[in-house]
Amino acid sequence: MSRAPTWVVVLAGGVGSRFWPLSTPERPKQFLPLLSDQPMLRDTLDRLAPVAPADRTLVLTNAELADGVRAIAPELPADHVLAEPRPAGTAAALAWAASRIAKAAGPDAIMVSVHADSAIADVAGFRDALRLAAAEAVRTRGLVTVGIVPTHADTGLGYIEVGVATEGPARRVARFAEKPTQARADALVAAGALWNSGIFAWPVAVFLDELAAHCPSVAEPLAAAGDDAAAFFGGVTDPIAVDVGVLERSAQMYVLPGSFGWNDVGTWSALRGVRASDAEGNVAHGRVQLRASAENVVYAAGANVVLYGVRGLVVVEHDGVVLVTTVEKARNLKPLLETLPSELRERR
Numbered sequence: 001m002s003r004a005p006t007w008v009v010v011l012a013g014g015v016g017s018r019f020w021p022l023s024t025p026e027r028p029k030q031f032l033p034l035l036s037d038q039p040m041l042r043d044t045l046d047r048l049a050p051v052a053p054a055d056r057t058l059v060l061t062n063a064e065l066a067d068g069v070r071a072i073a074p075e076l077p078a079d080h081v082l083a084e085p086r087p088a089g090t091a092a093a094l095a096w097a098a099s100r101i102a103k104a105a106g107p108d109a110i111m112v113s114v115h116a117d118s119a120i121a122d123v124a125g126f127r128d129a130l131r132l133a134a135a136e137a138v139r140t141r142g143l144v145t146v147g148i149v150p151t152h153a154d155t156g157l158g159y160i161e162v163g164v165a166t167e168g169p170a171r172r173v174a175r176f177a178e179k180p181t182q183a184r185a186d187a188l189v190a191a192g193a194l195w196n197s198g199i200f201a202w203p204v205a206v207f208l209d210e211l212a213a214h215c216p217s218v219a220e221p222l223a224a225a226g227d228d229a230a231a232f233f234g235g236v237t238d239p240i241a242v243d244v245g246v247l248e249r250s251a252q253m254y255v256l257p258g259s260f261g262w263n264d265v266g267t268w269s270a271l272r273g274v275r276a277s278d279a280e281g282n283v284a285h286g287r288v289q290l291r292a293s294a295e296n297v298v299y300a301a302g303a304n305v306v307l308y309g310v311r312g313l314v315v316v317e318h319d320g321v322v323l324v325t326t327v328e329k330a331r332n333l334k335p336l337l338e339t340l341p342s343e344l345r346e347r348r
Helices: 040-048 063-072 089-105 123-140 182-190 204-214 216-225 229-235 268-273 334-339
Strands: 006-011 057-062 081-084 110-115 143-148 159-165 171-177 194-203 253-258 283-285 288-291 297-300 305-308 313-318 321-326
Touching (some): 006 040, 057 063, 057 089, 063 081, 081 089, 089 204, 089 216, 123 194, 159 253, 194 204, 194 253, 204 216, 268 313, 283 288, 305 313
Parallel strands (some): 006 057, 057 081, 143 253, 283 297, 297 313
Antiparallel strands (some): 159 171
16 A cells, blocks of 8 residues: 555534434534444544544534534544534535645545444444555545445435446446435345445545536635635535535546445434344333333433333433334434424424
8 A cells, every 4th residue: 555644534513413302402413322332423433543543533523513522532633623614515524624634744645534423333344444445545546435235225325336347446436326215226236336325535635636626616715715714614605515516526436345334323213223132122221121012212311211012112311301203203303303392402
């Protein structure tokens, strides 16, 4: 592999409203102990530590969350927590990180980007995949993504259609597919498409060149802002995802298959796939008693919770609020939250 240094960038913005009532604007999903007894962001940083040291790790987050990130990750230099003054989409966030890395380590530095709120079953396999992606980014001088080998046809995820082979393990990306219908998801999986994990690796100069070519609404404010984050993020008037703004338009996209037990932990229901369950398929956290009950997800933050004779429920207790819904309905809490009083929906 090239001697170009590898930097890790962790995307840790957003409020994670799908984990209401436990998540709040000040305590979003990545701050919650959903996978272990520590925040998901801490789990992620511990998982990444062998890939890049703290002085080559950046965390991108909302300005309001920066102090919380620093408390969770005291090993990071203070200026390695990059606070976005306003949300401007992942294209802007990753562009800002790439520009910081280029200035600190040069244009050939490799940037590996992951999300703070994913579950990984095979940590060693995950690290190997990141290292291989970084090596392929050097070899191809391209933008490399790690696509997850699907375990089922999931309509809640995006897909990557795999294209022609190269001289190494990475293949060209044929196209990206947004969240499909069930029939389309079935067809994509049958054809060998991969889940879009949002895991990327690229030389920072290559990414910034592709940004300039395909996403001027982000590249131009970046060039004009210099080191002024407020000027840059304020100048991005049309927030756009990196997939839409750059990756779907680039001819330099490559993909590697990954199979290391990845889960994006998008809803309460997803905890059934990432936390240990009992013999009846229940997943429980806290002071929970289950009798004659199966396939439930129960999260008790403080009080005792007892379930008797029920199946397929999600029950969340936190700070005087109890949510009771079904595993199916828990996959989309937005319609519920839109109907609740603001003092309950946006509780601190």
